[in-house]
Amino acid sequence: MDTILGPLYYAVSWIIVQFHSFYSLMFDKNSGWAWGLSIVSLVVLIRICLIPLFVKQIKATRNMQALQPKMKAIQERYKSDRQRQSEEMMKLYKETGTNPLSSCLPILAQSPFFISLYQVLNHIAQGKTVGVIDQSLLDSARKAHIFGAPLSAKFMDNASKVEHLGATLTDVRVVTVIMIVLMSLSQFYTQRQLMTKNVDLSVKTPFMQQQKMLMYVFPIMFAVFGINFPVGVLVYWLTTNVWTMGQQMFVIRRNPTPGSLAYTQRQERLKAKGKLKEDPAEIAAKEAAEAARASRQQPKRQTKSKRQTGPAAGQPDKTPGGRTKASSGNGADEPEDGKPRQGGGSSRGAKSGQRKGGPQRPKHPSSKK
Structure with a gap:
């Protein structure tokens, strides 16, 4: 592995040495601040370079x-046909331009740097020069302590080895346990934030179950493997976890997944600030509701014939006194006081005049005989 990753050993060690030279202007060159901040700066530099891959990871996850x-x-x-199932899956990925491995790219891209840093610190713990770190830099790094724990010490180291590095086993184990717990909690919170805020909860899929399982598996993995990491590697991994957590919080707040809780919260914030217009679908729904409400309140329009004839046949309209109003021959209604209108009488009076004093219809000439 040293042969394959040898160039990376030189790259990682050179970056650390450059940052160490810079921080030595402010701190003692043999202090944990100078070497610890050099490792943190290495993490920040690597993660900045991985931002394009992180963006691809977000798109691939969505x-x-x-x-x-x-x-x-x-x-x-x-x-029942595994081969056909795989073919259809690959066809679906190709049609949509989705790569299932894209979500793992940032982790895979960090792996060589993580392994290289682990090997560089392991060489320092063994008192071996590596990359551009010569004997003088090696002695300086071995003297560096973070909260009393040497950078190259591990939780599983024995007391004699830790004492040889100028520390006590208690200090090393307390520092490593605290860093492992913080590393696991940051990983758990990052994964939980993704599951609770940036996932469309309206769609229940196996993918959500897998993410939920990883939310508990990753912290356990960090806790198990962390006891074999040197303190310098724990500093590296804790820093990258905190960076990932902050980066994800920024992305979820500014560009959440549609249908997720974070998306709803972002829409509400934009509406409160007046920066978001109403959704066209919501506007159409409101207009439809208002139109339906207006149609229920507006009376039905009657035809001209219904307005002239009054109530429908079989349902006579009654006056306040209980009498039924009859329609005259010319379509005019009888007044409620019973008095005939000028120029005409009621239909009953017209019929009586015809029988008693009204004009008689002339008889046919043949009837005179």
């Missing part, structure tokens, strides 16, 4: 979430 219903349908359709 695409995978969006594809989960389709993937589940393919699994159900071809559950």
Whole structure:
């Protein structure tokens, strides 16, 4: 491995030495501040270089979430044919331009630097020069302590080795335990934040179950493997976890996944500030509700014939006195006081005049005989 990663040993050690030269202007060159801040600066530099990969990771994660219903349908359709199922999955990835491994790219990209830093600090713990770190820098790094723990010490080291580095076993174990706990908690919070705030909860998919499982698996892995990490590596890993947590909080707040809790909260903040107009769908729904309300309140329009004839047949309109109003021959209603209007009488009076004193219809000439 030293042969394969040899160039990276030189790169990592050179970066650390450059930062160490800078921080030696402010702190003692043999202090833990100078060497510890050099490791933190290395993390920041690496993570800044990995920002494009982090953006791809976010996009890939969202695409995978969006594809989960389709993937589940393919699994159900071809559950008895594994080969056809794999072919359809690859076809779906190709059509949508999704790479399932994109979400792992930042971790994979960090792995060589992590291994190189681990080997550099391991060489320092063994008193061996590595990369551009010569004997004078090696002696300076071995003297550096962070809260009483040497950079190259581990939780599992024995007391004699720790004393040889100028520290006590208690100091080393207390510092390493605290850093391992902080490292695990930061990893757990980062994963939990992703699951509770940046996932579309309206879609239940196996992908969500996998993420939920990883939320508990990763912290346990950090706790188990952390006891074998040198203090310098714990500083590196804790710093990268804190960076990831802050970076994810920024992304979730500014660009959350649609349908997630963070997306709803962002929409509410924008509306409160007046920076977000109402959704066209919401506006159309409100207009439809107002139109429906207006149609219920407005009386129905009657036709001209209904307005002239009054109430419908079979349902006579009654006056306040209980009498039924009859329609005259010319369509005018009888007044409620019973008096005939000028120029005409009621229909009953007209019929009586015809029988008694009204004009008689002339008889036919043939009837005179």
